[in-house]
Amino acid sequence: MSDPILVVGAGPVGLAVAGELARRDVPVRVVDVLAAPTTESRAIVVHARTLEMLERVGVLDEIVDSGIKATGVEMHASGRTIARVELDIVDSPYPYSVVTAQTETERILRENLAKHGVQVERGLTLVALEQDDSGVRATLRDADGREETVAASWLVGADGAHSAVRHLIGSALQGSFHGERFLMGDVHAGHDFDPRSMYTFFSAHDGPLMVFPMKGDRMRLIAQIPTASTDEASQEWLQRITDERAAGRIRIHDALWLTCFEIRHAQVPQYRSGRVFLAGDAAHIHSPAGGQGMNTGLQDAFNLGWKLAAAHAGTASETLLDSYHAERHPVAARVIEFSTRLTHLSTLANPLAQGLRNALLHTATGLGPARQALADETEEVRVAYHDSPAVVPPAAHADITPGDHLPDVAGTDLRRLLSAETGPVLVTLGGPHALPAAVRLPGVRQVLVAATSAPVDGFDVVAADPEGRAAARFGLASGRILVRPDGYVGAVAVGDDDRPVTAYAELTSLG
Known part of the structure; x- marks a missing residue:
């Protein structure tokens, strides 16, 4: 039996x-x-976009x-509303943000x-980490000073902005180190x-x-303060700032x-170092403006x-493993810029x-x-991997x-079918005169989108779409779409030309 994967953090x-691995x-x-x-x-x-991923997890x-549910962002200055962005215009089955304590998110995931x-x-x-082509050896120390060396097939550093994993592999955050200082409070308040x-x-x-109003009378307040400030956080100080602003x-x-x-704006130059991967704040840090830090990290995890x-x-090629950095590093760079x-x-x-x-x-x-554009950027639904090697x-x-x-197709059960899968899925859209034959790829589920959900030989599942909404949504009357386990499209084959999907299988060594 192979050694387990070790997640630090x-x-x-x-x-x-860990949840993506365990399931x-x-x-x-x-x-x-x-x-x-x-x-x-x-x-x-x-x-x-993170809510879409959490649907796949089942939470x-x-x-x-x-x-x-928050469906808008308002900006105020000089005692008046100067801008409002509605979030419910984004292209997502969940066109809103959920405002909830991180402790709740952690509890649910745990x-x-x-x-x-x-x-x-x-x-x-x-406290120590070594790796070679066969695996990773990590030394863990408990509160009493006892040490244990554990063998792992791979290691994920998700241990935050002061990551021990990042330090032990000799990596460092790179970026702007002219920091911004904030006073933050979780409070009960009238408003x-x-x-x-x-x-x-x-x-x-x-x-x-x-x-950020929360459930009941709970509220999150984040106020930027002078970088040189050495004052201790206090309720009186926070109240004074909220009165002023x-x-x-x-x-x-x-x-x-x-x-x-x-907070500083920075990220590591490489998310992968051999058999060690960095994710979340261990890989990138930035301002809380936009509220995208945890979301970017969670999407690292699902990727x-x-x-x-x-x-x-x-069954994974080096190309597939390297694609983690190739896909996620530009996303964090964009979040940092935003x-x-x-x-x-x-x-x-x-x-x-x-x-x-x-x-x-x-x-x-x-x-x-x-x-x-502002709504899409905030809700992270513009994230795409067009230049990925995978x-x-x-x-x-x-x-x-x-x-x-892959966009949602309202009125069909396609999203529900896809979100229940833990592996890749090949979605076939039939032509008007004949149903195409299935293309067998090892480890890939076959889904046919057809007028009815009647079983068809060669396909694992048939998704009913009597009005042809999927074809209209995808701009693809006949062909195949290979959907990765994270919901992103790996390949599109138009008509009966299946070379793109077989190329994807070879590229990523599926099966």
């Missing part, structure tokens, strides 16, 4: 990676330096029930992991905000205040958690998990520049294309492109 990212029956160990789950809740927003309903027989091993610190929105208040003299609309009753922290499962089974741009817009000091910003935001969010360039035209996330 039991935050949301580590739990998600594919891959042996996995999860270790964390903390003796108990954290009570701190740094990340609180789960965006649409979507629990995540949604744990928080509230309980899901336990259903697969995996428990987090706590109070263990990674008059619509809980279905998230808010940013621009200040004429200081940094922004970000406001939000015009007294927030009355803090008590604080559940207060902290000051500094990496199925690839490592294939590697553990001996959050940096938002931060710069929020911290303009010149009154003329502030006035121009306010006018431009007001005008832009009144224009359909700009409003759509997708096959299109041989002929279709509206759907390899590297896209």
Whole structure:
């Protein structure tokens, strides 16, 4: 039996990676330096693309029930609303963000992991790491100083911004180290905000205040403060800032958690080092503007998990493993650029520049294309892997492109069928006169989209689509779409030319 995969770090990212492995029956160990789950809740927003991934895990309903749905983002300055972006216009079956405590997200992912027989091993610190072509040897130290050397087939470093894994493989974050400092609080408060929105208040003299209503009277407040500030986090300080920036609309009753922290914009140059992979904050850090940190990390996890499962089974090529870095590094770079741009817009000091910003935001969010782009960027539904080495360039035209996330087809059961799978799926769309024969690929489920769900020889599942909505949605009347386990398209074959899907199988060594 092969050695297990070792995941270092039991935050949301580590739990998600381990869950993706465990639900594919891959042996996995999860270790964390903390003796108990954290009570701190740094990340609180789960965006649409991440919700799509969580549906595949089977925890979507629990995540949604744990928080509230936010369908808009408002920006305020000088006592008035200068911009509003509706999030429910994004192309997703879940066109909203869920605002919920990170502690809830962790609890749900941890309980899901336990259903697969995996428990987090706590109070263990990674102190040494060696690897060769056959595996990884990691030395773990417990709270009493006892050490254990464990063998692992692969190792995932999901141990946060101060990652021991990153340090031990000799990697380092690279980027802008002129940090931004924030005061953050989880509080109970009285307010008059619509809980279905998230808010940013621009200040004429200081940094922004970000406001996230949560369930009941709970609220998350994040205020940028001077970098040189050495004051201790306090409820009185946070109240003073909210009075100044939000015009007294927030009355803090008590604080559940207060902290000051500094964020820089940086990421590692390589997400893979031999048999070691970095994910989440261990690989990239950036401003909380946009609320995309945990989401980017969770999507790292969903991208990496199925690839490592294939590697553990001996069915993944080096191209497939290398594609983790090739696909996710540009995504984090884009998130860093987006959050940096938002931060710069929020911290303009010149009154003329502030006035121009306010006018431009007001005008832009009144224009359909700009409003759509902002919503798509926030909800991360624009993430695609068109330049990945693990997708096959299109041989002929279709509206759907390899590297896209497969869009939802309303009115069919296709999404439900695909989300239940843990491996790749080949979706076949029949022509108007004859049903195409199945193409057999090892380890790939065959789904036929047809007028009825009557069984057809050679296909594992037939998805009923009497109105031909899938063909219209994909711009593909007849052909095949190879859908990866993370919901992204690996190849598109138009008509009876199956070379792109067989090329994908050879490229990634499926089976």
